[in-house]
Amino acid sequence: MHHVVLEQWSRRASRVHALDPRAKLVVTLLLLIAIATSPALGGAQFAAYAGLLAAVVLAAGLPPGGVALRAGIVLPFAGALAVMNWLAGDVARSVAILLKSYLSVFAALVLVGTTPVARLFAGLERLGAPRSLVLVLQFLYRYLFVISEQAQHMRLAAQSRGALERAPRRTRLRAPASAVAVLFARSYRRAEAVYQAMLARGFAGHVEPVAPLRLAGKDLLAAGAASGAILAIRLGL
Amino acid sequence: MHIPDGFLSTPVWAGLGAAGLSAVGLLGRRVQRELAESAVPRLGVMGAFVFAAQMINFPIAAGTSGHLVGSALLTYTLGPAPAALVMSAVLVLQALVFQDGGILALGANVVNMALAAVLVAHLCYRYLERSQLRGAGMFAGGALSVLVAGGLALAELGLSGVRIPPAILGLSLGLLAVNGLIEGALTLAVVRALERLSPGWVRKPEAEARPALGILLIAGLLLVTAGVLVASAAPDSLEWLAEEVGLAERARHLFETPLADYQARFIAWPWLAQATAGLAGLAAAFALSVSLGRLLIRRRRG
Amino acid sequence: MCGEPLIEVVNLRFRYEDGTAALDGVDFRLSASETVALLGPNGSGKTTFLLHLNGLLQGEGEVRVCGLKVEKQNLAAIRRKVGLLFQDPDEQLFMPSVLEDVAFGPLSAGVPPEEALRRARQALAQVGMAEACDRAPYHLSAGEKRRVALAGVLVAEPEVLILDEPTTYLDPPGQRDLVALLRRLPQAKIIATHDVNLARALAQRAVFFERGRIVSDGPVEELIERFGWDTSAASGS
Numbered sequence: 162m163h164h165v166v167l168e169q170w171s172r173r174a175s176r177v178h179a180l181d182p183r184a185k186l187v188v189t190l191l192l193l194i195a196i197a198t199s200p201a202l203g204g205a206q207f208a209a210y211a212g213l214l215a216a217v218v219l220a221a222g223l224p225p226g227g228v229a230l231r232a233g234i235v236l237p238f239a240g241a242l243a244v245m246n247w248l249a250g251d252v253a254r255s256v257a258i259l260l261k262s263y264l265s266v267f268a269a270l271v272l273v274g275t276t277p278v279a280r281l282f283a284g285l286e287r288l289g290a291p292r293s294l295v296l297v298l299q300f301l302y303r304y305l306f307v308i309s310e311q312a313q314h315m316r317l318a319a320q321s322r323g324a325l326e327r328a329p330r331r332t333r334l335r336a337p338a339s340a341v342a343v344l345f346a347r348s349y350r351r352a353e354a355v356y357q358a359m360l361a362r363g364f365a366g367h368v369e370p371v372a373p374l375r376l377a378g379k380d381l382l383a384a385g386a387a388s389g390a391i392l393a394i395r396l397g398l
Numbered sequence: 399m400h401i402p403d404g405f406l407s408t409p410v411w412a413g414l415g416a417a418g419l420s421a422v423g424l425l426g427r428r429v430q431r432e433l434a435e436s437a438v439p440r441l442g443v444m445g446a447f448v449f450a451a452q453m454i455n456f457p458i459a460a461g462t463s464g465h466l467v468g469s470a471l472l473t474y475t476l477g478p479a480p481a482a483l484v485m486s487a488v489l490v491l492q493a494l495v496f497q498d499g500g501i502l503a504l505g506a507n508v509v510n511m512a513l514a515a516v517l518v519a520h521l522c523y524r525y526l527e528r529s530q531l532r533g534a535g536m537f538a539g540g541a542l543s544v545l546v547a548g549g550l551a552l553a554e555l556g557l558s559g560v561r562i563p564p565a566i567l568g569l570s571l572g573l574l575a576v577n578g579l580i581e582g583a584l585t586l587a588v589v590r591a592l593e594r595l596s597p598g599w600v601r602k603p604e605a606e607a608r609p610a611l612g613i614l615l616i617a618g619l620l621l622v623t624a625g626v627l628v629a630s631a632a633p634d635s636l637e638w639l640a641e642e643v644g645l646a647e648r649a650r651h652l653f654e655t656p657l658a659d660y661q662a663r664f665i666a667w668p669w670l671a672q673a674t675a676g677l678a679g680l681a682a683a684f685a686l687s688v689s690l691g692r693l694l695i696r697r698r699r700g
Numbered sequence: 701m702c703g704e705p706l707i708e709v710v711n712l713r714f715r716y717e718d719g720t721a722a723l724d725g726v727d728f729r730l731s732a733s734e735t736v737a738l739l740g741p742n743g744s745g746k747t748t749f750l751l752h753l754n755g756l757l758q759g760e761g762e763v764r765v766c767g768l769k770v771e772k773q774n775l776a777a778i779r780r781k782v783g784l785l786f787q788d789p790d791e792q793l794f795m796p797s798v799l800e801d802v803a804f805g806p807l808s809a810g811v812p813p814e815e816a817l818r819r820a821r822q823a824l825a826q827v828g829m830a831e832a833c834d835r836a837p838y839h840l841s842a843g844e845k846r847r848v849a850l851a852g853v854l855v856a857e858p859e860v861l862i863l864d865e866p867t868t869y870l871d872p873p874g875q876r877d878l879v880a881l882l883r884r885l886p887q888a889k890i891i892a893t894h895d896v897n898l899a900r901a902l903a904q905r906a907v908f909f910e911r912g913r914i915v916s917d918g919p920v921e922e923l924i925e926r927f928g929w930d931t932s933a934a935s936g937s
Contacts, residue, residue, distance in 0.1 A: 245561060254559070254561070258404055273497075278494075278796070279796030282796070291425075291427055293438060293483065294422060298491060301488070303795075304446040309449060312453045312454055338584065338587035340454050341466060344450060345588070346595050348443050353440070354788070357751070358792045358794065359794065360779070362853070364435075365776070368807075
């Protein structure tokens with residue numbers, strides 16, 4: 162599965178992995194903005210961004226082919242719109258859509274592939290994301306797999322009791338609707354149990370961050386160098 | 399409909415980014431202040447539920463199946479402000495971890511699928527609930543939440559200059575309408591099933607002080623969406639209309655004068671001019687989003 | 701440290717919102733370093749009873765822990781003395797990484813991060829999970845989850861451990877490991893379980909719950925015999 166592979170990547174060790182998540186978030190954002198604002202026919206610029214990303218992929222020890230392949234996730238949608246614009250005579254835009262969307266997803270993959278999700282969230286919080294949003298994100302990610310597994314089990318159970326295709330129309334809708342309702346009820350009860358477990362362990366209204374992020378000299382240096390390179394490419398220096 | 403990066407023009411992603419960011423910031427602070435502390439883990443777990451519920455297939459017709467999007471369902475169970483926060487978190491996670499939707503386009507996606515969708519679902523439910531049409535309200539809320547979110551996304555693409563041939567646009571809108579009807583039906587079916595399990599889970603919307611404002615908002619959203627869509631699909635017709643009423647000249651004046659000066663100064667770096675335009679859009683969008691956020695929150699406190 | 705008895709419950713009554721009586725006059729005492737098994741059918745009130753011992757539920761009657769009455773102003777102190785291990789470890793492990801999860805209790809109690817992490821590492825070593833610090837809870841096996849959850853409880857250095865069906869989800873080797881681990885822990889324990897082997901291995905005394913009351917209190921073997929509670933004895937009786 163997509164996220165499992167990404168997560169394995171994010172747990173590798175490299176100099177890129179070791180960087181503070183804030184540095185990586187800011188540089189990624191800068192790169193995305195540079196890509197988004199590049200002129201449609203800036204072929205050389207796009208090649209330079211690709212080169213920069215490739216360098217980071219190699220430095221981080223990620224499989225270049227794997228990242229390149231996974232970034233293709235955006236191509237069906239981008240391809241469809243690109244074809245439309247091509248047919249409408251706007252060839253430049255059509256090429257730009259393909260290149261920009263592909264490079265942007267590639268950049269996002271490099272970020273997630275070198276930063277464990279928990280550290281990514283911590284970085285977001287330190288960059289000023291609202292605390293409650295970050296907490297919701299943490300709990301969401303923590304229980305995503307638990308509840309998805311429940312949904313899978315329910316789906317299998319439904320399938321093993323026979324396909325619904327032949328059932329009367331009313332039942333066809335009602336059965337999955339009750340499944341979703343039961344899933345809702347279970348999730349809701351689980352949330353309450355989680356909250357009880359938090360109380361039992363002394364929860365006092367807010368979750369304390371544990372591993373304080375430290376921006377070291379090397380983080381600033383790496384972020385500075387990467388930003389410099391991005392700006393140089395963007396401004397055509 | 400998650401918009402990836404690379405499609406939206408700078409003013410559009412920057413403007414909606416600022417709008418989405420500030421609205422989520424506002425929502426986050428209010429939710430933290432106003433909900434019981436037990437709500438935070440619950441919101442997270444319910445976000446996971448939305449992900450998981452999308453895995454349960456509903457057979458629609460002739461071998462095709464659909465799934466619940468969930469913004470309307472969350473609105474009816476958690477209340478509008480928490481629902482919008484949860485949907486925002488879902489979108490952030492999808493963009494960051496699953497590369498579903500862009501990172502720069504996150505603001506646009508949040509505005510479409512978390513803010514506008516939840517607001518529309520909530521307003522429909524609220525107004526129709528009072529007139530004994532509760533089921534219809536929920537159905538309409540579910541349907542419109544998908545329609546408005548998708549319509550806004552198409553409109554934003556159009557605003558960014560992405561060309562979508564009228565035939566394809568028509569097809570997309572048709573599909574969107576079908577998806578909307580499906581979402582309405584599924585939302586209603588799940589709400590009914592939930593009420594059989596335990597009636598306490600579905601909230602009754604609080605009494606409304608200013609119903610006109612909400613109706614205006616829905617109408618406005620639909621009108622803007624429709625207008626932009628028409629404009630991008632058939633720019634000639636709008637231009638003709640504008641010329642007829644003498645708007646074009648005035649509008650051109652209005653838009654070109656303030657920016658022309660800057661453009662002259664920054665002529666060497668045209669993308670800086672673009673960024674400036676983006677910042678202007680950003681400021682305007684900020685005002686819009688603050689009022690949008692306020693509106694959502696007042697719903698909660700009612 | 702605290703005096704005798706460690707836990708004292710007098711005439712505890714609790715009703716659910718729908719009016720059904722969950723606890724119907726429970727009296728119970730636990731002395732230091734004692735281990736008691738809670739036996740009884742499903743729905744007889746065992747879990748509900750356990751949730752009263754650290755104030756997650758509060759009914760009529762009196763519950764005292766270390767002489768402290770379970771009421772609002774004592775809850776923080778009581779929850780440090782009473783370590784509650786939930787039946788489903790997924791509900792108990794809610795933080796993004798194992799180390800952060802175990803450190804949750806001390807951090808919430810205001811212990812500085814460095815010290816909280818030191819204690820968390822120590823607790824993980826105590827349950828044999830020192831290597832798992834950086835792993836995410838959803839990547840652990842059922843047995844590992846149980847151990848980490850136990851570490852999260854032990855980190856607060858509780859006076860008494862309360863375990864709700866601790867062998868659920870565990871395979872037989874996992875169950876043996878858990879029993880060996882629990883035996884090494886010096887704390888007094890209350891164990892709600894259907895697993896008579898677990899009860900025999902750890903407890904001297906048992907109480908039997910039926911319809912919200914303790915109907916019998918005595919040596920484990922005697923109660924198992926009297927209520928026909930041995931899973932392998934079904935054919936014999």
